[in-house]
Amino acid sequence: MNFRILNASIINLLGAAQGSDWRTIGYQKQAQGADKIKNGNRTVQVFYSGGIYPKSAGSLNGYTMHDMTFSLDLTVAKACTGDLATLDNPGSTALQLQTALANLKIAVHGADESLNELKELIYQEIMKGTNQNLGLSVPVANRWVDEFNKDPLQTRGELAVLTGSMKLTARMDEQMIGEVGVPLMVFDTNIEQDGDVIGRAGIYQEHDIVVEDTTGDIVLDPVSGNYLEAA
Amino acid sequence: MGDLRELIEGDLAETLESDFGLPVILTSPAGVVQTKSENNPTQDLQAQVHFDSLVLDPNTGLDIVVDKPVISLRRTSLTTIPTLEDGQNWKVEIPDLPKESSPKTTFRASRVPEHGRSIGFIRMYLEAIEQSA
Numbered sequence: 001m002n003f004r005i006l007n008a009s010i011i012n013l014l015g016a017a018q019g020s021d022w023r024t025i026g027y028q029k030q031a032q033g034a035d036k037i038k039n040g041n042r043t044v045q046v047f048y049s050g051g052i053y054p055k056s057a058g059s060l061n062g063y064t065m066h067d068m069t070f071s072l073d074l075t076v077a078k079a080c081t082g083d084l085a086t087l088d089n090p091g092s093t094a095l096q097l098q099t100a101l102a103n104l105k106i107a108v109h110g111a112d113e114s115l116n117e118l119k120e121l122i123y124q125e126i127m128k129g130t131n132q133n134l135g136l137s138v139p140v141a142n143r144w145v146d147e148f149n150k151d152p153l154q155t156r157g158e159l160a161v162l163t164g165s166m167k168l169t170a171r172m173d174e175q176m177i178g179e180v181g182v183p184l185m186v187f188d189t190n191i192e193q194d195g196d197v198i199g200r201a202g203i204y205q206e207h208d209i210v211v212e213d214t215t216g217d218i219v220l221d222p223v224s225g226n227y228l229e230a231a
Numbered sequence: 232m233g234d235l236r237e238l239i240e241g242d243l244a245e246t247l248e249s250d251f252g253l254p255v256i257l258t259s260p261a262g263v264v265q266t267k268s269e270n271n272p273t274q275d276l277q278a279q280v281h282f283d284s285l286v287l288d289p290n291t292g293l294d295i296v297v298d299k300p301v302i303s304l305r306r307t308s309l310t311t312i313p314t315l316e317d318g319q320n321w322k323v324e325i326p327d328l329p330k331e332s333s334p335k336t337t338f339r340a341s342r343v344p345e346h347g348r349s350i351g352f353i354r355m356y357l358e359a360i361e362q363s364a
Contacts, residue, residue, distance in 0.1 A: 073293075075293070079358065079359040079360060079361045080339045080341075080358050080359060080360045080361070081360065081361050081362070081363035081364075082339075082360055082362075082363055083362075083363065084337065084360055084361065084362040084363075085362065087258075087322055087337055087360065088337055092262075093262070094261065094262030094263060094264075095262060096262070097258055097262035097264070097322070098260065098261055098262035101258070101260055101262070101320040101321075101322060102260070102320065104320050104339060104360065105363065106339070106341070106358070107341065107358045107359075158299060158300060158338070158357065158358055158359040159358065159359060160358065163293070
């Protein structure tokens with residue numbers, strides 16, 4: 001059905017555009033290491049999350065409209081960043097260490113910025129004009145990103161992990177797979193009447209017949225349609 | 232029976248330091264480095280170190296495996312008690328492995344430490360530091 005085709009198309013679309021900015025995953029992933037999604041390895045998980053089939057926009061025996069919903073789950077992980085060279089240098093003075101510590105960019109700040117950036121990149125890719133059909137060669141109606149929600153920071157650890165979810169909707173028709181009908185049999189009928197010498201009184205429609213007038217012969221009277229002995 | 236507080240302090244020396252402890256290094260926001268214990272200047276500053284955990288994101292239902300270093304220190308062993316007030320950054324170095332001779336990695340204390348003042352310990356949660364671009 002088209003929802004599977006469109007799901008695959010969205011995955012391919014984002015996969016082609018990811019470069020080194022994110023990774024596209026075409027399903028809901030289970031446990032993953034926070035360090036595996038750090039920085040440019042942040043992930044976008046695309047999956048069909050549900051749909052509605054409006055009865056008013058469909059047929060019981062034919063196609064039906066499908067209002068599809070796709071979830072795009074965004075996950076980022078960031079570490080605190082700073083002048084690690086100074087911090088790790090045993091020869092650094094107290095003043096140098098003080099300056100380096102004061103200029104650290106904490107992980108949650110980096111994660112928040114990263115998720116905002118990723119959301120912008122994905123939104124622009126999904127909603128730009130050339131992707132109106134989300135990568136398909138057939139029309140996709142009502143392509144729209146309805147909402148985006150950023151989740152509260154839940155994890156506290158070596159890395160700050162932040163997630164968000166984008167809801168994408170679109171409408172396509174779905175065709176039903178049915179059985180091919182049995183071809184009708186054609187009966188060729190010819191009704192013959194009693195007394196019909198040459199069996200011509202059937203259901204055939206013939207043009208006027210011109211019969212050579214020969215005495216003694218049986219000829220066709222074009223008026224009555226009967227065969228008469230020629231005079 | 233000795234003073235209960237003294238007994239607790241002795242227990243902390245056993246559970247957070249001694250055989251359970253690993254050597255750690257603290258650097259205050261002012262750049263002052265502490266490598267030795269206030270209780271015994273000849274001994275390295277020691278802490279009980281825990282390294283990782285599985286955390287559930289209730290919004291997405293995803294399990295995230297995180298390295299979640301948590302260290303617990305005896306307050307009396309510290310020169311200055313970390314408070315993280317006013318966004319102060321403390322640098323903490325802990326061994327990569329639960330082994331005294333293991334090389335150390337640099338972390339930042341990521342949230343206000345749980346004091347445990349009644350008992351006499353302090354717990355610090357750490358986040359990794361990477362070189363900025």
